[in-house]
Amino acid sequence: MNTHDNEGGLDPALTALDDRLQALGLKDLEASVAASWRHVQEHVHERQRLRPTPWRHRFVVALAVAAPVAIVAAFAIVSLGGPRVGPNPVGVPSGAAPSTVPSPAAPTQPVSLSRLAMWGQSGWATEAQTGAVLHSGDGGRTWSPTTVAKSDLTTFLDAQHAWAATYDDTAVNSWTISITKDGGKTWRHGAGINLCCAPIQLLFSDPLHGWALSVPNGIDAPTSIAFVWRTVDGGLTWMDVAASARQILPLGCNRYSMTFENAATGWLIAGRCPSLFLAATHDGGLTWHRQAPPAALPAGVVETWAPTSTSGQSPNIVVSALDANGGPATPAGVLVSADGGLTWAYRSLPEVPLDAGKGEPLADLGRPGDWWFIGRSDPAAPALYHSVDGGRTWVRTATLHTKGLTWLDATDVNHVRIVTDGGKLLYSTDGGKTFAEVDPLTIG
Amino acid sequence: MTAPAQPTLLLFQLVIVMNYEVGAIGVVEMTADERAEAFSRLYDRDAPVVTRFARAALGNDAAAQDVCAEVFCRAWDAWPRFRGDAGAERAWIFRIARNQVIDHARAARRARIVPLEDVHAHATPEMESRLALQAALQHLDKSDRELLSMRSAGLSHAEIGSVQRRSEMAVKQAWHRALKRLRAEMVGDE
Numbered sequence: 001m002n003t004h005d006n007e008g009g010l011d012p013a014l015t016a017l018d019d020r021l022q023a024l025g026l027k028d029l030e031a032s033v034a035a036s037w038r039h040v041q042e043h044v045h046e047r048q049r050l051r052p053t054p055w056r057h058r059f060v061v062a063l064a065v066a067a068p069v070a071i072v073a074a075f076a077i078v079s080l081g082g083p084r085v086g087p088n089p090v091g092v093p094s095g096a097a098p099s100t101v102p103s104p105a106a107p108t109q110p111v112s113l114s115r116l117a118m119w120g121q122s123g124w125a126t127e128a129q130t131g132a133v134l135h136s137g138d139g140g141r142t143w144s145p146t147t148v149a150k151s152d153l154t155t156f157l158d159a160q161h162a163w164a165a166t167y168d169d170t171a172v173n174s175w176t177i178s179i180t181k182d183g184g185k186t187w188r189h190g191a192g193i194n195l196c197c198a199p200i201q202l203l204f205s206d207p208l209h210g211w212a213l214s215v216p217n218g219i220d221a222p223t224s225i226a227f228v229w230r231t232v233d234g235g236l237t238w239m240d241v242a243a244s245a246r247q248i249l250p251l252g253c254n255r256y257s258m259t260f261e262n263a264a265t266g267w268l269i270a271g272r273c274p275s276l277f278l279a280a281t282h283d284g285g286l287t288w289h290r291q292a293p294p295a296a297l298p299a300g301v302v303e304t305w306a307p308t309s310t311s312g313q314s315p316n317i318v319v320s321a322l323d324a325n326g327g328p329a330t331p332a333g334v335l336v337s338a339d340g341g342l343t344w345a346y347r348s349l350p351e352v353p354l355d356a357g358k359g360e361p362l363a364d365l366g367r368p369g370d371w372w373f374i375g376r377s378d379p380a381a382p383a384l385y386h387s388v389d390g391g392r393t394w395v396r397t398a399t400l401h402t403k404g405l406t407w408l409d410a411t412d413v414n415h416v417r418i419v420t421d422g423g424k425l426l427y428s429t430d431g432g433k434t435f436a437e438v439d440p441l442t443i444g
Numbered sequence: 445m446t447a448p449a450q451p452t453l454l455l456f457q458l459v460i461v462m463n464y465e466v467g468a469i470g471v472v473e474m475t476a477d478e479r480a481e482a483f484s485r486l487y488d489r490d491a492p493v494v495t496r497f498a499r500a501a502l503g504n505d506a507a508a509q510d511v512c513a514e515v516f517c518r519a520w521d522a523w524p525r526f527r528g529d530a531g532a533e534r535a536w537i538f539r540i541a542r543n544q545v546i547d548h549a550r551a552a553r554r555a556r557i558v559p560l561e562d563v564h565a566h567a568t569p570e571m572e573s574r575l576a577l578q579a580a581l582q583h584l585d586k587s588d589r590e591l592l593s594m595r596s597a598g599l600s601h602a603e604i605g606s607v608q609r610r611s612e613m614a615v616k617q618a619w620h621r622a623l624k625r626l627r628a629e630m631v632g633d634e
Contacts, residue, residue, distance in 0.1 A: 010620070013627065014620070014623045014624065014627065017623055017626060017627055017630075018595065018623060020573070020577055021500070021577070021592055021595055021596040021626075022595065022596055022598055024496070024499065024500050024574060024577060024578065024596045025495065025496030025497075025499035025500055025508070025596055025597065026496070027505070028505070029492055029495060029496065030492075032495050032505065032508065032509045032512070033491045033492050033495055033512065035509055035513075036495065036509050036510075036512040036513040036516065037487060037491065037513075037516075039513035039514075039517065040487065040513055040516045040517055040520065043513075043517040043520060044480075044483075044520050047520065047521065147509075147513070185517065186510060186513055186514055186517070187510065188507075188510055188551075189506040189507065189510070236551075
């Protein structure tokens with residue numbers, strides 16, 4: 001668009017410069033505007049959901065809604081129960097009906113989930129294929145897409161704060177991190193990070209302090225190299241803090257994970273080593289000090305997984321032995337600390353957790369006195385275990401006759417959600433005894 | 445001295461008040477839909493312009509996208525209270541956009557965000573030219589940059605005047621001076 005309105009006598013060079021100015025912001029404009037519109041739609045949707053109904057219309061609305069709802073509800077009870085696991089199926093709580101967007105009407109469609117993190121009825125998920133970040137306010141039945149349509153790694157601190165990283169190994173700044181602190185309504189972009197390698201972990205102890213971990217790709221990549229980055233401004237800028245860690249990392253390790261209980265204190269764990277490597281920091285990762293592994297650790301090389309979220313407590317680190325093929329094997333257990341992470345003890349698990357070895361194991365050990373994991377001994381019927389005494393004793397709460405489970409998320413001793421490899425949700429409100437299958441939908 | 449009110453007049457006034465109230469209920473209902481439709485039209489018309497403004501002002505496409513979203517989220521919240529004709533809408537939107545751009549610029553200064561394109565190793569000549577222009581814009585003072593960014597978004601001098609509450613002639617003179625300073629920046633860089 002050229003708007004040279006009444007500029008008689010203007011220097012041609014200035015006119016040309018004005019033309020260049022007016023052509024400046026046109027690149028990919030349509031896509032950017034469309035992405036912004038998705039933010040705005042979410043915002044409008046949220047505002048409309050929170051808006052009280054005018055009293056004048058309540059009576060009419062009640063009349064208009066009551067009859068069809070009664071019919072639909074009766075129909076649903078009779079014929080739409082859907083496949084369930086165990087008796088006495090339960091659904092999402094009442095009052096969790098999807099909210100509506102005024103205009104245009106919000107279309108809904110099925111969505112396949114992968115990662116999941118809920119706080120009460122609100123929380124996050126990522127779409128299975130693209131890693132698109134989704135937000136729910138109704139317990140996970142409906143999901144609003146955010147403008148982060150693709151991600152390679154995500155971390156969720158609570159229902160409002162989330163970070164999503166994308167990785168492009170052809171770019172100078174291979175990592176790009178998107179940050180939200182308002183439940184995904186708006187996102188900011190941190191400065192690009194120039195890392196050599198794919199991200200394997202991104203975690204935050206609070207809205208400001210976070211860490212990123214990456215390691216070389218491929219099984220032939222040199223070991224003993226881990227890249228640890230730290231941010232103190234919520235992910236906008238990052239600094240490399242791995243120098244101290246690299247000085248003490250032993251040769252031969254290639255399975256790294258990291259966990260922090262607060263902005264200062266954290267641990268770096270490496271498995272698949274001649275012996276388990278454990279190091280602690282008390283200055284946010286600037287310096288690391290090697291710790292002795294627990295004496296009772298099973299012999300042999302171990303696989304390790306440190307939790308991304310610790311609820312401000314010392315982390316509980318899942319470990320297992322390796323079988324002849326290098327996969328996780330019995331025995332499996334948890335490293336626990338009773339003295340703030342100075343020393344560690346090994347506590348065995350009744351089974352190896354599902355997905356151990358492929359990625360993060362299906363275990364949620366983040367809340368004291370409320371531990372969950374899914375065992376993998378019978379792939380056709382994995383078992384859900386619950387412990388209320390820090391893993392000393394375990395109760396097998398249910399057998400999940402569902403092939404392929406990809407994620408476990410518990411919000412308290414009663415509410416547990418499991419993601420199937422089809423991207424659906426299994427939801428329990430009775431401590432994991434019975435589950436209802438929920439078909440998640442996207443709105444908008 | 446006011447003449448005493450006659451019963452017929454009072455009844456007429458009462459009818460007017462009742463009609464207003466009844467009409468207001470209907471308008472509120474209709475306006476909810478109309479408001480959403482009008483807002484959608486407003487977005488279609490002005491979001492590209494706001495994005496171009498923010499891109500020029502901030503020199504960062506991703507930040508501009510955030511700004512555009514934030515501007516229209518705020519606009520939606522204030523939309524029911526908006527008073528003005530269609531011509532005033534764009535000036536109103538741009539006043540919100542100015543504030544958002546200022547907020548983002550402050551935050552970016554604190555965070556020292558480096559636009560990814562600035563460090564792209566394989567820039568085409570066209571991209572180089574665009575980056576040079578963006579870089580020169582960032583070296584101007586705030587008022588020049590804002591004025592030229594609005595111009596970059598395609599706003600006429602009269603529209604910029606509406607946003608900045610200045611006369612069209614004053615905008616034109618300021619724009620001329622700002623263009624010269626921009627050219628000087630670019631020549632200086634070369």
